[in-house]
Amino acid sequence: MQDSLEYATLQSFPPGGLAVVIGSTGGVGAAVMAQLMASSAFADVIGFSRGSSPALDLTSEATIAAAARDIAARGPPLRLVFVATGFLHDATSGPEKSWRDLDPARLAHAFALNAIGPALAMKHFLPLLAPSGKSVFAALSARVGSIGDNGLGGWHGYRASKAALNQFIHTNAIELRRRWPDAICVALHPGTVATRLSAPFAKSGLDVQTPDIAARRLLGVIDGLDADKSGGFFDHRGEAIPW
Numbered sequence: 001m002q003d004s005l006e007y008a009t010l011q012s013f014p015p016g017g018l019a020v021v022i023g024s025t026g027g028v029g030a031a032v033m034a035q036l037m038a039s040s041a042f043a044d045v046i047g048f049s050r051g052s053s054p055a056l057d058l059t060s061e062a063t064i065a066a067a068a069r070d071i072a073a074r075g076p077p078l079r080l081v082f083v084a085t086g087f088l089h090d091a092t093s094g095p096e097k098s099w100r101d102l103d104p105a106r107l108a109h110a111f112a113l114n115a116i117g118p119a120l121a122m123k124h125f126l127p128l129l130a131p132s133g134k135s136v137f138a139a140l141s142a143r144v145g146s147i148g149d150n151g152l153g154g155w156h157g158y159r160a161s162k163a164a165l166n167q168f169i170h171t172n173a174i175e176l177r178r179r180w181p182d183a184i185c186v187a188l189h190p191g192t193v194a195t196r197l198s199a200p201f202a203k204s205g206l207d208v209q210t211p212d213i214a215a216r217r218l219l220g221v222i223d224g225l226d227a228d229k230s231g232g233f234f235d236h237r238g239e240a241i242p243w
Helices: 027-039 061-072 104-128 156-179 211-224
Strands: 018-022 044-048 078-083 135-140 183-189 233-235
Touching (some): 018 061, 027 078, 104 183, 156 233
Parallel strands (some): 018 078
16 A cells, blocks of 8 residues: 555546545545545545535435435446445443443444445445446445454444444445446445544554545555455455455
């Protein structure tokens, strides 16, 4: 991974397409937006969030569908959709340390934001991907969503909802391949990034990245993906993560 580059070049995409970032005002999402706009690889880069026009709220399918209609009306082929959202903790509670901490409302909220919302984004945006040439739908997952890599336990809701996201990615990639063989659908682990999501859990000795470096690495991974990697789960260095 070439961290010395100022921005990801994204030369593997056909020119003239659209790129979409869902969650464009968050730490990673805003950095991905900046990288995409600096790269000049796309004719236009569109960001969606709860404050955009049209607004997109992952807990409301109607707003997801409206955002997809907005993209469909723009004309240029859709080449990249990057879902840069996630929920780990809020002001009132952190991730669960034990099964004693399990709460149905909190679990439902985690699944709504980490799995169901991105799945509905796939429902409405995957059909808009360019029918030929490289196109990518990528969603931020997390290494802790790996069942095979879980040796510590805890963080039940975050782990389980990200594991559910990974299954949605893998399942939809199979369906996508039948329709558009050149399209790619992947889950990406960004590593530990200096954002509000990870701030309470960044420990000394971890490779804590700035959002800009994380965005550059993730887009570099996307740039290197071929269609045979669709349905995969990769970290910010491009290494496959076990399910």
